[in-house]
Amino acid sequence: MQSGTGEFSYTLNSRMQALALQRLHPMLQDVVNHFKLPQDGIIRVADLGCSIGANTLNVAKVISSSLFTNGASEIQYFFSDLPTNDFNTLFQQLPSLDQVLGGNQISNFELQQPNLDLGKNTKEMEGETSRRLYYAAAVPGSFWERLFPSSSLHIIFSSNALHWITNFPKVIQDKTSGAYNKGQTFINEKNPKAFEACGEDFQTNLQKFFVHRATELVSGGILILIFAGRWTNLPTTKINDGSPHPSMDNFTDIAEASWEDLISEGLITRELKDSINVPIYLASMEEVRMALDETNVFVIQKFEMRKQIMSEVQGSLSENSKLFDDIVSNSWKAMYGEVIKVHIGEELANTYFQHLNKNLAKSGSKDWFNFMSEFLVVLVRK
């Protein structure tokens, strides 16, 4: 994610995730309100893949205020992400600690939903998250590995993170392998071998993830997961039928077409494009269910896939179409810009995002994310 608070930072360009998350706040409140608190002691919560910005702080606010409503007296909240995450910016964004922490007046605390008006940027939204009801700490590390001591956490939360690939399987980047992701940057059914290799890795990682989280949670502790997936057994994107002008209806097609623009302008070679991959794997419900069954350490409280979420988010943003094109291309830049810069440098990366913005504007359909859906999973440690 782009660090800091500049024009293309994740802080200022995570509005789509904010809208998706805001819809889930009532569910989050409900799950936390019904969590059976231990009789005494500190409640420990972790947000894995927390990133930075208003989304991170709003989730912390929802969880901590629900815990206080539920009777908690002290909360320690761990913000966890890869060591490269901009923890400095996150900690500068933290509201100051509430003066009444630990006192009885906290029961009067009422949660204010963040205002996600299009007219406000995420920096302004931060101002509304003005009180902090938890002691904050950072835990750097990958969620595919162990992060916390045994039985030390009560609630683990993670949003918009589990679909990110941390390390690609070697075959994806090996030109001599049949699984080399040639001809495209996204990982999907258009290259079945690459797709399968990433699917196998995801399965191994997800099983490790469940086992590690089960070790870290107390018995009865909750794991809440929100992440992108693919609608079962449907292709993530239309297969290109070989036509020179493939459809530009969905985001992956538009993003690939923008790479083709750089090639046709002679700015990069096809070989260079072939070596670039988008670090996202969209799993199906069956794959996630398999990891849960194999590990058998959680009781499933909720296991849903919301197909409509991106369309709904889009619907609420797309009234102003030019602004929507900007939101999508800037949000992609905030998430993926750093990866692209490593391959082609800053100047060409900027040219790529200009093409993306132009191609988004050209695309008639605005239902660009209909190939994606969202997992909503709530698990209880056995």
Ligand SMILES: C[S@@+](CC[C@H](N)C(=O)[O-])C[C@H]1O[C@@H](n2cnc3c(N)ncnc32)[C@H](O)[C@@H]1O
């Ligand atoms: C799109 S951001 C989501 C941020 C925030 N949770 C939200 O919902 O807006 C994805 C975050 O996941 C983090 N991430 C990706 N892979 C990770 C891993 N293996 N371990 C920990 N964090 C990871 C990234 O660094 C990034 O900050």
